[in-house]
Amino acid sequence: MKTGKLFVAGVLAFALSAGVAEAKIPVAPMDDAAKAKAEETKAKAAEAAKKEAELLAKSQDRVAERYKKSQGKAAPAKPAKTAAAKPAKK
Numbered sequence: 001m002k003t004g005k006l007f008v009a010g011v012l013a014f015a016l017s018a019g020v021a022e023a024k025i026p027v028a029p030m031d032d033a034a035k036a037k038a039e040e041t042k043a044k045a046a047e048a049a050k051k052e053a054e055l056l057a058k059s060q061d062r063v064a065e066r067y068k069k070s071q072g073k074a075a076p077a078k079p080a081k082t083a084a085a086k087p088a089k090k
Contacts, residue, residue: 030038
């Protein structure tokens with residue numbers, strides 16, 4: 001039992017010290033080449049996302065058209081007349 005508590009205390013101490021050590025690591029400044037590469041990567045990612053969005057829209061349009069065509073072959077359901085549509089008799 002004592003070993004288990006010691007183990008838990010050790011793990012807790014390690015976790016807390018790792019968080020403090022990680023927080024103290026400074027961010028390295030980026031040089032011009034790294035900034036340019038980051039911008040290029042960002043632009044490529046944006047263009048890829050735009051292409052994927054366009055492909056998704058096209059495929060959704062195809063599915064919608066296919067659905068509309070399949071619904072057109074079946075007999076269209078006629079809307080039922082409701083009481084609100086008929087004028088009330090006095």
